[in-house]
Amino acid sequence: MSDACVRDNPLMSSDVVQVEQRGRVTVVTITREEKRNAVNADVAAGIDAAFNDFEDDPDQWVAIITGGPNLFCAGTDLKDGPGRGTERGGEYGIIRRRLTKPLIAAVEGLAFGGGFEICMASDMVVAAADARFALPEVRRGVIANSGALFRTARLVPPNIAKELLLTGAEIGASRAAEIGFVNRVVEKGSALTEAVSLAETIAANSPTSVQQTLQAVNSLLSGTDDEGWSATVRGQAAVMESDDMKEGVAAFLQKRDPTWLGR
Secondary structure (H helix, E strand, C coil): CCHHHHCCEEEEECCCEEEEEECCEEEEEECCHHHCCCECHHHHHHHHHHHHHHHHCCCCCEEEEECCCCCCECCECCCCCCCCCECCCEHHHCCCCCCCCCEEEEECCEEECHHHHHHHCCCEEEEECCCEEECHHHHHCCCCCCCHHHHHHHHCCHHHHHHHHHHCCCEEHHHHHHCCCCCEEECCCCHHHHHHHHHHHHHCCCHHHHHHHHHHHHHHHCCCHHHHHHHHHHHHHHHHCCHHHHHHHHHHHCCCCCCCCCC
16 A cells, blocks of 8 residues: 555545544544534534445544544534434444444543443543533433443443433543543543544554454443343333423523423
């Protein structure tokens, strides 16, 4: 392969998602900062296209997903919705994707709701010291329906998972690293740089060995995914029928405290 194939290479640009290649590493950046990188149909489509291209490119060996220098992702756009799940990626174009190559999340600022769940769909997480993680769905009268109901307890101790899911409280990067969710904590503004360094370390190894190792580990970890998604569907169906969901979303959009009805 010629050197030209592995130089820094901007591939695509849209209003909401940018993709570039840095050697063997693909960097996917959500660029909807004015909406806190909330995922709507356009963002989901951009993420999906980026990772379809990455997975299909034999010369790209590791990917990074990030939200730019100030924040990662606030999750679903509650006003416009996230669009339909994609064929290869599912929710957000990434949540149910069965990547055969490593994915690293580089997190600056907040990673809330679906943003946290994108991190859970990644293989490793690099976080800036000021990064914050939360699953605030219960505060909106909904549930975490993009994998967190079962992935949280897979990634951190079950009692911590329950605390995160049932309180909606934030945790910082140092706490996230302490409980084993974050791989590396770095200075503010350095998450992408460190993630690229980690990705390049991985990409220096045999891609065949890396991919086979990753798939073997993931096959062991994902054995209960079907049950997890079934439980998520049941919970989502119950919540969608509730007055609490209507009140929670309305209160969020109206910037007021919700008045829960318990039904």
